[in-house]
Amino acid sequence: MQNFDDSPLRIGAYEFHSRLIVGTGKYPSMEAMQAAHAASGAEMVTVAIRRVNLGEKGGSLLDYIDRSKMTILPNTAGCFNAREAVATAQLARELLETDLIKLEVIGDTQTLHPDTRETLLAAEQLVADGFTVLPYIGDDPVACAQLEALGCAAVMPLAAPIGSGLGICNPYTIRIIKERAGVPVIVDAGVGTASDAAVAMELGVDALLMNTGIAAAQNPVAMAEAMALATRAGRLAFLSGRMEKRLYANASSPMQGLIGAPSA
């Protein structure tokens, strides 16, 4: 396959050649997670921050992530207001020695939709504190523009609820967000299978972040490779500029010189 020369994905001061960002949650085992990460070709991986269980022994998740190949993107998952999210981000920075943060402030436990106001409040504080902020947000062009104006390094609209695997529910708003954004647009949440990844990338978004779509597949390693291929296929199709859609057929073979036709 000819290696198409695509420009790298730039998020703040960071540069990536893979446009697929993966998670560490819900894998059947740490070994399956490691194999899936390798098959995905991803260069950035999300982790969550939680209290240590006092008195409990056990290995660290970080023992299963090769930091020479993968940049760690800690998240603020589980936070319900700006104060908690900022505190979690500051602990994540100390723990992982990174200024990257996936800002996630949940507003509703059933849909896991973000709390836009608290996300904006937290984003402002984190940017001022020197973080490279990647906020999870609704597929709302206004909220995305506001987050960009606050100095976020990317915006990460959901395509469907977290963990739902429903695919790209509203491709039009994702397209509008991408057309207006001056920072990378990363579809975060909703991708359930390879075609969803391709559809999202064909809309022109810069990258995809997915966890359950890979981890909850019957074979996470094979799905990781499928997602990597689909992400790249969608990207190439977007860059290629697809043909125009038309209502009626348009023959691909010439209509002249058909046998049995009267001679001219």
Added chain:
Amino acid sequence: MKVEINGEKRELPAAEATLAEVLAALEIEARGVAIACNDRVVRRSEYARHRIAEGDRIEIVRAVAGG
């Protein structure tokens, strides 16, 4: 000395006067955690010097699987 660690009330013996001593008593490796004391992050390099005071609220966190 009464403190709160990860939401649990604890009575610390006199030998646990610094964050480094608390971690050692809990058998927690400093490398794998981050700590906030009364909502302020304490740098890892400060654990041996950071003295704990009566009523302190200490949060000790680690990285776990997530998306």
